[in-house]
Amino acid sequence: MDTVQCPHCKAEGTPHLLRYEPFLSYIRHTKMQHICRICGEVMYETGGRFNFMAYILLLLAGDFFLQVGNEAWHNAWWWKILLPVLSFSLIGLFLYKFVRFIISLFR
Numbered sequence: 001m002d003t004v005q006c007p008h009c010k011a012e013g014t015p016h017l018l019r020y021e022p023f024l025s026y027i028r029h030t031k032m033q034h035i036c037r038i039c040g041e042v043m044y045e046t047g048g049r050f051n052f053m054a055y056i057l058l059l060l061a062g063d064f065f066l067q068v069g070n071e072a073w074h075n076a077w078w079w080k081i082l083l084p085v086l087s088f089s090l091i092g093l094f095l096y097k098f099v100r101f102i103i104s105l106f107r
């Protein structure tokens with residue numbers, strides 16, 4: 001195992017990992033706090049990058065805000081396929097997350 005020096009107490013050791021859901025967790029990876037086993041301070045954090053959902057949302061938002069009235073894009077065959085596929089997969093994922101949330105309330 002890798003040992004890391006704690007920036008707070010300068011002790012060497014393997015950090016304790018705490019996973020948590022960051023702000024805007026739908027479109028971000030899970031964040032991980034690396035906590036010092038000696039003093040309990042957060043040594044550093046990893047994760048929290050934007051996931052593929054963020055890029056799909058960005059594409060859809062970009063289409064909505066920038067390409068309104070752009071016939072060249074909207075008449076392209078690939079966009080007529082891509083737009084419903086992305087939209088429905090997005091709605092499907094939110095529904096899936098919502099149903100799982102509802103189920104978790106009754107457990």
Ligand SMILES: [Zn+2]
Nearest residue numbers: 006009036039
């Ligand atoms: Zn420490």
